[in-house]
Amino acid sequence: MSIVPPDSARPTIRDVARIAGVSIKTVSRVINDQQYVSADKRERIRDVMREIGFQPSQAARALAGHRSHQIALICDNPNPWYVYEIQAGVRERCARDQVRMIAQPYDRASPTLLDDIVALLDQANPDGLVLAPPACDDTRVLDELARRGTPFVRLQPGMRIDDAPAALIDNERAAFDMTVHLLGLGHRRIGFVVGDRSYAASGQRLAGYISALSDHAVEVDLDLIRQGQFDVASGEAAADVLLSLPNPPTAIFASSDDMAAGVLAAAHRRGLRVPEALSVAGFDDGPTATIVWPALTTVRQPVRALADAATDLLLAAAPVNKAEQRLLGHEVVPRASTAPPKG
Structure with a gap:
């Protein structure tokens, strides 16, 4: 009888453990990139996961490793292109680590702003946040995240620069x-x-x-x-x-x-x-x-590269280094709208 689950059944963590000859706890450790698993067992488990097409759910990852494998982007800007570029930069960097991005609108005038962010933290349990302007300088948000010990990075901050790592231009x-x-x-x-x-x-x-x-x-x-x-x-x-x-x-x-x-x-x-x-x-x-x-x-x-850099800081550092900043370059692009003044 085949050890691979039938096509109609979605492979489970139990299937992976049974086929690899290890405990469910060991599989959970591999899924969540935890220690205490030998290199050969880790490779065998990953081979089995690929062979049977096992994809760990976000909920299973969270329960097993106390991580949700998702991060939240708090973003607001009157320019739709700017918002799209930030979302694309964060999403593309997340995809490289198989992490999900949650986008949370930010309305600084909303009386429920802080309550909305607290609800996001409590319900979605993101592993960290990327704060785009102007949320990156909102002291209410910064203080709440610091109180909770939630990792976060900032895009283009203008104050309290040492509160968290940041990606910015000058x-x-x-x-x-x-x-x-x-x-x-x-x-x-x-x-x-x-x-x-x-x-x-x-x-x-x-x-x-x-x-x-x-x-x-x-x-x-x-x-x-x-x-x-x-x-x-x-x-x-x-x-x-x-x-x-x-x-x-x-x-x-x-x-x-x-x-x-x-x-x-x-x-x-x-x-x-x-x-x-x-x-x-x-x-x-x-x-x-x-x-x-x-x-x-x-x-x-x-903009997109800034968002990618900020997300990379969040995903690559454990714990996040508060002092780290990534300064990206800018460029003056001359076009037809400027010329020497007449006369």
Whole structure:
């Protein structure tokens, strides 16, 4: 009689143990990558699992090894592309370790925000969390995770940097480099549209813009700095104010591509040719940068790679090293929306 279960039956952990000639507890240890199993037994058990097509359930893994083999991503952003890239980066890294990703929306204005995250921890029992902006800087979330001892990593944090490992780019330097690019074209009146205040990157990018102007002996004119919300509408509204000034800017640097698209809309509505009458630059290098007209000069940030790096920190370290940070590079990408100022 065949030792392999019939096709109609789903192989179980008992089948693996019986065929490999070991105890169920030994199989559980192999499933959960625990110690105290010899190399030859470990290999034999894995061979049997492959032969009969055994796939351990998440529930079985959790019961056997006190791990759920799933991690949670807490993410919110007004840009769907940004959210998708983060989810893709986390999911792809999880797949390499056969770990499941749970995506939990984050609404900082929700009165039940903390209760929702606590419920996620209690019900799904994730092995750790990846916190994307702005959740990565929410002290309520950080304090609750620290109290519970739940491992977590952060994407693009702006405060309490040593609380957990992080993957990030140097937002201040990236904005500095873009501003220097515009200065190098000859612009001296450069408007700046700040992103949503709840994101640490917004303040970091503003600091980079100011630092670049100061380093090149260009006076910082507060009238040229306007608040946005990382969306098209706020970029258009900010541009309307900037372009209505008695001495309007010759270039506008918006700290997201969506806001830069709004700047382009305002310029086109006024009959201003871009880049002849106004140069426009953005930040992200997502799909928006190349579908608008003219295509945007922008800062490319590797969003998916950042999410992959953050997840790798969570999965690779046991225990997680709080001091570890992975700094990824950025790139200024010149396109048709910027040129030297007219005259």
